[in-house]
Amino acid sequence: MNLIINHSSMQPIYEQLSGQIKDLIMHGELTEGTALPSVRTLARELRISALTVKKSYDLLEQEGFVTTVHGKGSFVSSANQSRMLEEKRREVEAELEAAVRKGRSCGMNNSELTELFYIILEES
Amino acid sequence: MTGLIIKDWKLLKRQGRYYGIVVALACVLSLSGSQNFSSFITTYLTFMITMFAFSSFNYDDFDNGMLFLMALPSGRHDYVKAKYVFSILLITGGWILGVLLHLTLFTFRFSLADYLEILPSEPVYLLLCLIYIGFAFPLLMKYGAEKGRNLAFIGLGILAAAVYLIAKTGVRLPALLLTFDRLLQTSPLTALVILTAGCILVLWISCLLSMRIMEKKEF
Amino acid sequence: MLVKLTNVEKHYAGFRLNCSMKVPEGSVTALLGPNGAGKSTTFKAILGLIFPEAGAVEVFGKPVKQMTKEEKEKIGIVLSDSCFSGYLNIEDLTPILRHLYSRFKKEEFLTRCKNFGLPLEKKIKELSTGMAAKLKILIALSHDAKLLILDEPTAGLDVLAREEILDMLREYMIPGDRSILISSHISSDLEGLCDDFYLIDRGTIVMHEETDVLLGNYGLLKVTEEQYRTLDTGRILRRKKESFGYSLLTDQKQFYQENMPGITMEKGSIDEVITMMIRGEEI
Numbered sequence: 001m002n003l004i005i006n007h008s009s010m011q012p013i014y015e016q017l018s019g020q021i022k023d024l025i026m027h028g029e030l031t032e033g034t035a036l037p038s039v040r041t042l043a044r045e046l047r048i049s050a051l052t053v054k055k056s057y058d059l060l061e062q063e064g065f066v067t068t069v070h071g072k073g074s075f076v077s078s079a080n081q082s083r084m085l086e087e088k089r090r091e092v093e094a095e096l097e098a099a100v101r102k103g104r105s106c107g108m109n110n111s112e113l114t115e116l117f118y119i120i121l122e123e124s
Numbered sequence: 125m126t127g128l129i130i131k132d133w134k135l136l137k138r139q140g141r142y143y144g145i146v147v148a149l150a151c152v153l154s155l156s157g158s159q160n161f162s163s164f165i166t167t168y169l170t171f172m173i174t175m176f177a178f179s180s181f182n183y184d185d186f187d188n189g190m191l192f193l194m195a196l197p198s199g200r201h202d203y204v205k206a207k208y209v210f211s212i213l214l215i216t217g218g219w220i221l222g223v224l225l226h227l228t229l230f231t232f233r234f235s236l237a238d239y240l241e242i243l244p245s246e247p248v249y250l251l252l253c254l255i256y257i258g259f260a261f262p263l264l265m266k267y268g269a270e271k272g273r274n275l276a277f278i279g280l281g282i283l284a285a286a287v288y289l290i291a292k293t294g295v296r297l298p299a300l301l302l303t304f305d306r307l308l309q310t311s312p313l314t315a316l317v318i319l320t321a322g323c324i325l326v327l328w329i330s331c332l333l334s335m336r337i338m339e340k341k342e343f
Numbered sequence: 344m345l346v347k348l349t350n351v352e353k354h355y356a357g358f359r360l361n362c363s364m365k366v367p368e369g370s371v372t373a374l375l376g377p378n379g380a381g382k383s384t385t386f387k388a389i390l391g392l393i394f395p396e397a398g399a400v401e402v403f404g405k406p407v408k409q410m411t412k413e414e415k416e417k418i419g420i421v422l423s424d425s426c427f428s429g430y431l432n433i434e435d436l437t438p439i440l441r442h443l444y445s446r447f448k449k450e451e452f453l454t455r456c457k458n459f460g461l462p463l464e465k466k467i468k469e470l471s472t473g474m475a476a477k478l479k480i481l482i483a484l485s486h487d488a489k490l491l492i493l494d495e496p497t498a499g500l501d502v503l504a505r506e507e508i509l510d511m512l513r514e515y516m517i518p519g520d521r522s523i524l525i526s527s528h529i530s531s532d533l534e535g536l537c538d539d540f541y542l543i544d545r546g547t548i549v550m551h552e553e554t555d556v557l558l559g560n561y562g563l564l565k566v567t568e569e570q571y572r573t574l575d576t577g578r579i580l581r582r583k584k585e586s587f588g589y590s591l592l593t594d595q596k597q598f599y600q601e602n603m604p605g606i607t608m609e610k611g612s613i614d615e616v617i618t619m620m621i622r623g624e625e626i
Contacts, residue, residue, distance in 0.1 A: 010600070010610065012559030044513035047535035050371070052555040127442030134435045135428055183428050191425035195390040196443060197415035343392040 001030070001037070005046055013048055017056035018063075025065050025076055026084050036066065036074040128198060128206035132180045136214070139176065146172045147221070154229055162230050163242065166222035167249045173218025174253045177211035178260070178276075181269035191343050200338040204265065208331050211257055219250040244312035251316075251323045256280065258326035265334045266341075344368070344404065345490050345522045351388055351398035360384050360546040363398075366490075369519045371512070373533045373540035374526040375617060381546045382526040383423075386494050389524070390420065402490070416444050419483030423495035426479055429468025433461060433478070444486035452485040459507075473504040480508055484515060491515065493525040497532060505529065509536050530613040534558065540613070544621050552594075554613075561611030562596030563619070565589075570606070581623030592619040 003020050005013055024030045036042075039057065043050040057074050060066040068074045103113045147169060154165040184190055193203060223246050230239045259279065264272035307315040346366035353360040360381045366372045374382050387393045388400050391407045400407045403414055427436060433456055440447045456463065459477050467475060476496060483491055491512070497505040509532055512523060527533060533540065534554060542550035552561075566574065567588035574591075576582075578599070581592040592615075593599060596608055609615070 007558075008610065010596075010608075012555070014555060014559065038517070038519075040513070040517045040519065044510070044517065047509075047513075049534075049536065049538045049554040050369075050516065051538040051553055052558075055555060127439045130442060131428070131431070131435075131439045134439070135430055138430060183430065187429060188425040189428055191387075191392060192420070192422055192427065194392055195420050195422065197412045197418075198443060199391075199412065199415070202412075342394060343387070 003042075003046060005048060014052045014055040014059065017046075017053065018059040021056070021060060022063070022065055022087070026087060030076050032076050034076045036076070038073055125198060125202040125206045125209070128193075128203060129210045132183075132206065132210045135183045136176060136180060139179070143173065143176060147225070150222075151225060151229065154226070155233070159234055159238070162226060162234075163245065163249075165229065166219065166226045166246055169222035169225070170215060170219040170249050170253050174211075174215050174257060176218075177214050177257065178264065178269075178273050180207065180210065181264050181272070185269040194343050200341075201335055204331060204334045204338055207261065208257075208327065208334075211261075212254065212327070215253050215257070216250060219246075219253070222249075244316065247316055248319065251319045254323050255326050258323070258330035261330055262333045262337055265337045345370075345402065346389060346524055347399075347401040347404075348385070348388070349399045349401075351385075351395045351400055353384055353388065353393060353395050355384075358384075358546060360388075362543065362546070362548055364541050364548060364551070366522050366524050368522055369516075370539065371516060371523045371525065371537045373530075373537040374524065374543060375530050375533070375540055375613070376526075376543035377621065378528075380543045382543060383494060384546075385543070386422075386492060386524075386526065389492060390418075413445070416446065416486060417489040419486065419488030419491045421479045421483050421491070421493040421496045423498055426475075426482075427467065430466055432466050433463040436482070440482065440485060446487040447485055448487070452481060455481050455484075472499045473501065476500055476504065477508065480511055484511065489521055491521070491523040491525070493523065495526055495528065497527060497529055505532055512536060530617060534613055542617055542620055550616075550620050556594075557611060557613065557616055560596055561592065561594050561616055562599070563609040563611055563615055564591040564593060564596075564599060565607040565609070566591060575602075576626055579626045581619040582626055583619060583623040590619065590623070592616065592623060 001021070001024065003017060005016055007013070009016065021030070021036070030036075036057065037045070039050050039053045043053045046053070057066060057068065061068055061074070065077055066074050067077045100113060103116075108116075150165045150168045150172075153168075154162060157164060184193055194200060198206075226246070227239055256276075260272070260276035263275045263279075266272065267275060304315060304318075307318075344365050345368050346364075348362055348364050351360065351362050358379070358381070362381065362385055364372075364374070364385075374385060376382055384393070388395050389402060389407065391410075394408075402410060403417070405414065427439070431439075433453075437449055437453065440452070441449060453463070456478070459474070459481070461470070461474050461478055461481075467478065470478065476499070480493075480496055483493070493512075497508055500508070512525075513536060515521060516523065525533070525537065530540075537554050539551065539553045540557075541548050564579075565585070565587065569588075571589050571591075576591075578593050578595040579591045580594055583590040592611070596611070599606060600608060
């Protein structure tokens with residue numbers, strides 16, 4: 001797993017970590033049943049506190065991406081389709097919002113934006 | 125406890141050269157002395173090695189070493205036991221060397237028969253040195269290597285001065301000592317047995333006292 | 344709980360220790376604080392070198408005074424200014440360690456010494472500071488200890504040596520049932536290792552926090568006098584007068600980030616948090 005922690009970021013490390021692992025799961029790079037590295041091993045690799053890793057694993061478990069078997073470790077859960085879709089939907093929403101903001105910042109009004117949107121829909 | 129004894133031994137081995145010089149010096153002095161003086165080599169070597177036993181405490185005290193030693197699983201009791209066992213073995217070893225050298229040099233200069241006559245008095249030096257550490261070690265434990273050793277020497281010095289003064293003034297020695305001396309001549313075995321028993325008793329009490337002192341000490 | 348101190352008290356001339364702390368199994372806990380704050384005193388109490396006047400010190404669930412030799416063998420120790428006699432070398436140490444610790448692993452110990460380039464025949468006092476520090480850690484790691492008590496193990500070392508030692512400790516922690524209690528001046532090292540830490544100042548624990556929470560939620564606000572006047576100080580822990588106004592320490596930086604978006608906020612590093620907690624005024 002290629003995980004990169006930004007220590008200067010304002011985002012808590014455990015959030016960065018769980019976010020990146022979530023991404024890997026959703027993009028299929030971590031398949032169902034794959035074992036995540038043990039908490040301590042990952043802590044060593046990333047040079048962070050083991051509790052931080054544990055928190056991110058706990059968060060992933062809460063959100064249904066991972067199941068932890070006591071004594072064995074944490075494994076990627078059965079692909080939680082609706083969850084993943086929901087995540088993806090939220091990403092789309094965010095990206096559309098960003099596009100709209102950008103459009104507005106260069107002076108496009110609602111009708112221009114809507115026109116553009118339909119053109120793109122037609123083309124794809 | 126064995127670990128600590130090995131530590132003391134390894135540290136002392138590094139001073140082996142000095143003890144070698146002591147031995148050589150003693151041999152030279154002994155060879156140039158009279159027949160009556162011959163016991164010098166036994167007493168000298170046994171006493172010198174007792175001093176080396178004292179120095180094992182110095183190594184421990186040095187550079188704050190006691191903190192770490194007391195934190196080890198062996199703890200305070202094993203530390204004390206190791207010191208006694210190590211010192212007893214060391215001093216006995218030194219004494220044996222002294223006796224062997226004495227025997228060799230004596231027989232070389234005089235006669236074996238004459239040596240066998242003074243043989244019974246040889247163990248006395250060993251036992252006296254052991255009794256001395258019996259008195260000295262609790263002082264070393266309580267006051268540390270430097271201060272304790274100084275106190276032990278002062279004690280020895282006072283004793284030596286007292287003996288000297290008594291001899292000088294011709295005051296009659298206490299009956300106990302006279303009896304012992306006579307016993308040593310007439311029935312040496314009995315005398316030695318009594319002295320050995322006394323020695324064991326002193327060391328036993330000394331060891332218990334040292335353990336009590338170390339138990340209470342903070343580092 | 345591998346180590347537990349409950350209201351441990353100890354007085355010296357001009358100094359008074361009163362401290363409670365815990366080290367759970369599987370945890371790396373740090374004890375931080377300025378010189379003379381009481382770190383060494385606390386460690387000495389845990390190792391049975393001094394006897395508290397009040398309170399209880401328990402290791403592996405037992406009062407320290409009642410620990411057996413076998414239980415004590417499960418503790419690996421590094422003290423900042425005390426070790427085996429400097430006149431011994433590693434070759435001398437091997438048989439000594441073998442007899443002191445029943446679970447001493449000789450081959451592994453020697454191999455690791457060689458891997459770190461530690462000369463076996465050189466007396467300890469002739470080793471460089473870095474080598475001596477590594478040796479102390481290797482000794483502590485050589486006998487299958489369940490708990491490491493490390494007093495300033497990285498003091499006086501350069502960055503590379505420190506990182507090597509920290510990595511040794513991370514590796515040590517991989518089986519989940521071990522713990523480390525470590526004290527250090529160089530708190531920044533600990534961000535990458537410790538799960539939680541206690542801050543001690545003048546004999547009392549002034550703070551106990553998880554590293555994760557500290558790095559995630561603590562922040563340093565830098566405000567002008569004016570900004571300070573309008574600020575909600577409910578979530579400010581400490582305040583320090585500066586030339587530009589004030590530095591403020593908070594343990595809820597998200598609150599201020601959300602409600603005062605333009606404000607200058609720095610992430611709290613362990614060093615900054617410590618400085619503020621000790622030097623800053625309480626609010």
